[in-house]
Amino acid sequence: MRRLAGLLFILVSAVFSIAALSLGFALNSSSLSEPQIASEQNLALVVNLSNPVQNLSMPELRRIFLGERSHWPNGRRITLVMMEPGQPERAVVLRDICQMNETDFNNHFLHGVFTGEVLVSPKTLATPVGVRKFVFNVPGAIGYLRVSDLDPSVKAIRIDERGPEDKGYRLHVPPRSSK
Amino acid sequence: MAGPAALLDRVLALASPYNSSLLLLIVFLVVTVVGLFVIRDLHTTNVEAQKIYAGSVQGLQRIGELQYEVQETRRSTFYALTTNDSNLQLEYADQSREADRLVNEGISEYLRQARMPHEIEVGRRLQLDWSGYLGVRNEVLASILEGSTKEAVNLDLKGGVPSFERVRQDLQEIKRLYDGQASQQLANVAATSRRTILRLIGILGITLALASASVWAIQRSKMLGAIQLAKLQMEFVASVSHELRTPLAVISSAADNIADGLVGGKDQLKSYGSAIQNQCRQITELVNQILLFASTKEGKNRYTLRPLQVSRIIDAVLDNTAELVQEIGFVIERRIETGLPWVMGDLSALSQCLQNLIVNAVKYSGESRWIGIHAFVHDSEERSNREIRITVQDRGMGIDRLEMPHIFEPFYRGAAVTAAQIHGTGLGLSLAKSIAEAMGGTLSVVSELAVGSIFTLHLPIVEKQESEMASVTSKPDPSIRT
Numbered sequence: 001m002r003r004l005a006g007l008l009f010i011l012v013s014a015v016f017s018i019a020a021l022s023l024g025f026a027l028n029s030s031s032l033s034e035p036q037i038a039s040e041q042n043l044a045l046v047v048n049l050s051n052p053v054q055n056l057s058m059p060e061l062r063r064i065f066l067g068e069r070s071h072w073p074n075g076r077r078i079t080l081v082m083m084e085p086g087q088p089e090r091a092v093v094l095r096d097i098c099q100m101n102e103t104d105f106n107n108h109f110l111h112g113v114f115t116g117e118v119l120v121s122p123k124t125l126a127t128p129v130g131v132r133k134f135v136f137n138v139p140g141a142i143g144y145l146r147v148s149d150l151d152p153s154v155k156a157i158r159i160d161e162r163g164p165e166d167k168g169y170r171l172h173v174p175p176r177s178s179k
Numbered sequence: 180m181a182g183p184a185a186l187l188d189r190v191l192a193l194a195s196p197y198n199s200s201l202l203l204l205i206v207f208l209v210v211t212v213v214g215l216f217v218i219r220d221l222h223t224t225n226v227e228a229q230k231i232y233a234g235s236v237q238g239l240q241r242i243g244e245l246q247y248e249v250q251e252t253r254r255s256t257f258y259a260l261t262t263n264d265s266n267l268q269l270e271y272a273d274q275s276r277e278a279d280r281l282v283n284e285g286i287s288e289y290l291r292q293a294r295m296p297h298e299i300e301v302g303r304r305l306q307l308d309w310s311g312y313l314g315v316r317n318e319v320l321a322s323i324l325e326g327s328t329k330e331a332v333n334l335d336l337k338g339g340v341p342s343f344e345r346v347r348q349d350l351q352e353i354k355r356l357y358d359g360q361a362s363q364q365l366a367n368v369a370a371t372s373r374r375t376i377l378r379l380i381g382i383l384g385i386t387l388a389l390a391s392a393s394v395w396a397i398q399r400s401k402m403l404g405a406i407q408l409a410k411l412q413m414e415f416v417a418s419v420s421h422e423l424r425t426p427l428a429v430i431s432s433a434a435d436n437i438a439d440g441l442v443g444g445k446d447q448l449k450s451y452g453s454a455i456q457n458q459c460r461q462i463t464e465l466v467n468q469i470l471l472f473a474s475t476k477e478g479k480n481r482y483t484l485r486p487l488q489v490s491r492i493i494d495a496v497l498d499n500t501a502e503l504v505q506e507i508g509f510v511i512e513r514r515i516e517t518g519l520p521w522v523m524g525d526l527s528a529l530s531q532c533l534q535n536l537i538v539n540a541v542k543y544s545g546e547s548r549w550i551g552i553h554a555f556v557h558d559s560e561e562r563s564n565r566e567i568r569i570t571v572q573d574r575g576m577g578i579d580r581l582e583m584p585h586i587f588e589p590f591y592r593g594a595a596v597t598a599a600q601i602h603g604t605g606l607g608l609s610l611a612k613s614i615a616e617a618m619g620g621t622l623s624v625v626s627e628l629a630v631g632s633i634f635t636l637h638l639p640i641v642e643k644q645e646s647e648m649a650s651v652t653s654k655p656d657p658s659i660r661t
Contacts, residue, residue: 079325120326123265133269138321 041146043092043171044156044164046132048139051076055158058097058170064142065097066108067118072140080122081134081143089128092173093144146173188403202393209386216382220375227368235361238292242354245285249309249346251278253339256316259323260331272320279313289353298356305349312342411590411605414597418604422465426458465604471531472589472606475613482525482617486641489519489554489567495526496533497552504550509541512551519556522567522638524618529636532614532622535607536571536634542601543632544575556640566620569636578626586624587612611636 045061047053052074056064063069064078071077083090085102094105112118123141125131128149135141136153143154147164150156162169255275259268286309290302315338322331433451436442442451493515504511533552540550551572558565578586582593590605608622611634615622619639626632 077325077327123324123326125269126266130266130269133273134265134324137269137272137317138324140321140325 041148041173041175042164042169043089043144043173044147044150045142045144045159045171046135046150046154046156047142048135049153049155050074050139051142051155053157055161057160061097061159062099065093067112067120067122070119076140077120079120079138079141081131081141082122082124083128083131083144084124084126088173088176089144089146092171096171144171188399202390202397205389205393206386209382209389213379213382213386216378217375220371220378224368224371224375227364227371231361231364231368235357235364238289238357239354239361241285241289242350242357245282245289246347246350248278248281248285249343249350251275252282252316253343256319256323256335259320260328263326265324268324272324275316275320279309279316282309298353301349301352301356305346305353308342308345308349312339312346315339315342408590411588411592414592415590415605418592418602419465419469422602422604423462426461429458430455468604468606468610472610475610482528484523484525484618486521487524487526487529488521489569490515492522492524492526492529492533493552493554493569495530496537499530499534500537503538503541507541507548509544509548509550511537512549514552515554516556519554519567521641522618523641524638528614529618529638532611532636533569533571535611536636539607539634540571540573540575540632542603543596544573547574547631549574557637565640567638567640569638570633571636572631572633574631577628577630577632578624579628583624583626587622 045056051072053072060069065080067080069078082093094100094102098105100108109118109121113121123134125134125143128145131143131145132149132151132154135143145154145156147156150164156164158166159170164171252275255271255278259271259275262268262271286302286306290299290306293299293302315334319331319335319339322328322334433455437448437451442448493513497511497513537550537552544550551570553568553570553572555568556565557568576595576599579593579595585591586593587608589609591609592603592605596603612622615636615638620637623635623637624632625635
């Protein structure tokens with residue numbers, strides 16, 4: 001009997017360990033290559049307060065971020081705002097929304113502007129504050145900000161019916177490294 | 180002209196003792212009134228000036244700042260056009276928004292302080308036009324940030340320029356309102372200043388006139404006083420001359436008769452001698468009185484003060500005047516209270532004082548032939564105020580109330596006395612008063628026309644009863660050199 005209990009204990013422990021490992025894998029599925037310094041933040045997509053859009057699907061987002069959609073439902077021209085290359089937020093957008101790397105993204109827009117498929121190239125700003133101010137000033141602008149950088153001057157939209165505070169939100173950005 | 184001039188002279192005569200005080204009071208009052216007016220007007224001017232500053236000047240300053248910030252809004256917007264760098268464009272956008280925040284605050288402040296309906300109307304219009312311009316400005320900024328420069332410029336030309344022009348005109352109108360207010364307030368201040376100057380000139384003119392009139396009045400009063408004194412002195416000389424001439428005429432006549440041998444017999448000679456004696460006595464008394472008055476004025480009197488019984492003083496006086504009183508048929512009623520305390524005085528001087536009062540009572544009794552002399556103690560709650568009073572009363576013509584202040588002046592003789600041709604030198608009461616004061620007392624009078632007069636000699640009571648020999652000199656006159 002004692003031998004049986006001990007075998008049972010070993011078996012349960014093994015199962016729990018495997019389950020823990022698996023869970024850890026699942027949580028880090030998209031950033032296994034990134035160093036895990038602290039908990040990750042969600043990346044919110046922000047638009048002007050006057051923009052009537054509340055929710056966008058991921059495919060729609062991709063079209064917007066690739067310049068394939070030029071106007072909002074209210075007729076306002078879509079102006080894409082990006083952060084400078086090298087910023088983790090930009091990397092997340094390129095990877096998770098555009099599904100491109102930096103070179104492919106730049107080539108896409110060069111080609112698009114040249115052929116006329118894309119009307120306006122994205123605006124590039126240096127800081128999250130700049131992105132926020134730009135979106136505040138331009139009614140058709142769309143940009144992205146960490147949740148911690150949000151304020152009432154801009155509006156965060158939902159992606160696939162999930163907001164930045166919701167479980168299962170798809171865009172995550174690593175925390176800022178302290179300099 | 181004689182009527183008003185006589186009235187003026189009478190008024191001046193009444194006011195003469197107070198001329199300097201009156202003049203000072205008038206000048207003080209006028210200066211005070213002028214000062215109050217000036218202070219009031221200065222205060223009004225100061226308040227107006229503060230209103231101008233608080234209202235118009237500060238208002239103009241605010242409008243100037245508003246105009247600058249409005250321009251700054253537009254300027255910053257256009258600076259954004261000069262660059263393609265989105266970060267720089269955002270900075271200019273921030274500047275523009277900061278400027279329009281200041282403009283909004285300025286407009287709110289203006290509306291808060293506006294009082295007149297027109298000011299409020301212009302303020303609201305400015306607020307509306309500014310909101311309209313900001314709408315266009317926001318679109319222009321958005322176009323610039325989006326990179327649509329041409330669109331931004333078109334938007335501004337189409338909507339921004341006219342709406343900005345409306346804002347500029349609204350600000351100009353407000354500025355004109357403030358200018359108008361300031362001009363009006365400046366005009367008020369100028370008008371107040373003019374009024375103040377005119378008032379000052381008027382009041383100073385009145386002051387000058389009053390001061391001149393007062394100086395003239397004082398000079399005239401002094402002149403009248405000098406004329407009056409000269410007149411009194413002439414009357415004194417005339418009166419003395421007459422007083423001397425009558426006995427001298429009797430003496431001369433008697434002497435002539437004796438020299439001419441017209442007087443025979445011992446009895447007749449005795450009669451003439453007696454007449455000459457009486458006249459000589461009268462002349463002697465007159466001369467003594469004049470000399471006594473002169474020595475009083477020169478401060479050379481020496482009195483021997485000692486404790487005296489009142490009854491002794493009165494008896495001495497009655498002795499001296501017995502012959503005169505009996506000759507004319509007067510009755511003197513003598514009432515002396517028993518147990519009267521002693522008084523300090525010179526017997527001879529006090530006798531002379533009371534004698535003068537009795538002689539006056541005889542002269543001015545008219546048809547009455549009664550004189551009363553009463554001596555008593557006047558009690559008072561304060562021991563120091565107890566005194567002996569000796570009154571000489573007559574039932575004669577009395578003294579006019581208007582002449583009462585003058586009867587103790589030397590050489591003064593009332594108009595009624597002069598009209599009745601009652602002889603005298605005008606020195607009797609003056610001498611009596613001097614003597615009373617030298618004894619430490621006073622002389623007072625109560626009189627009523629056609630009823631009579633009561634002259635009262637007030638003498639202090641002696642506390643000690645021992646005899647004291649003391650020599651006292653009367654107070655020297657500071658105007659006389661020794």
